Amino acid sequence: KNQVEQSPQSLIILEGKNCTLQCNYTVSPFSNLRWYKQDTGRGPVSLTIMTFSENTKSNGRYTATLDADTKQSSLHITASQLSDSASYICVVPFDNTDKLIFGTGTRLQVFP
């Protein structure tokens, strides 16, 4: 079954700390993996798109890694800010189509 699973479900950290979010997928064949950030009450916004040939990709304080062999990805947030409080969703296209399979997300809360 094509699935995208994320952990942890929720995470609380203090401002300035680093954190890492995990994503495991069973979607096959694999073409790319995306991380989205969704603020409360808003639509998801793309952070990164990684193809199977990319191991690491950065977008400011966000760094995504991908291991296509183990079908795992992680999103590392450095020096967290209050504005990082949001849900982070891992997404994989289904069977090289335009259909995206979404993980259930990790809810991150950053406190001062």
Next chain:
Amino acid sequence: DAGVIQSPRHEVTEMGQEVTLRCKPISGHDYLFWYRQTMMRGLELLIYFNNNVPIDDSGMPEDRFSAKMPNASFSTLKIQPSEPRDSAVYFCASSLVLAGGPYEQYFGPGTRLTVT
């Protein structure tokens, strides 16, 4: 560009009523997607269009749901009759497919639907 525009932002209706959600994609984008988001099931694809033509509607939950895209700048998602279990946030997204690489989907702000 103003991004993907959805209306209304909030809709409260009684069970049995017809509900119409509207979406204006980003100008020039040739794909349009309708999603539903709930706490229990997360984000789910309902239907998507390419050049105004429905490509895959396998995610539409039942016959009460219908979607149209009469032109490149407008799409509607209609629920008739509505039921309490349809309460969710409905997102519209659009994208432009470019040769050689994965494309990005741009999401609208969503419509929060409450059916009482």
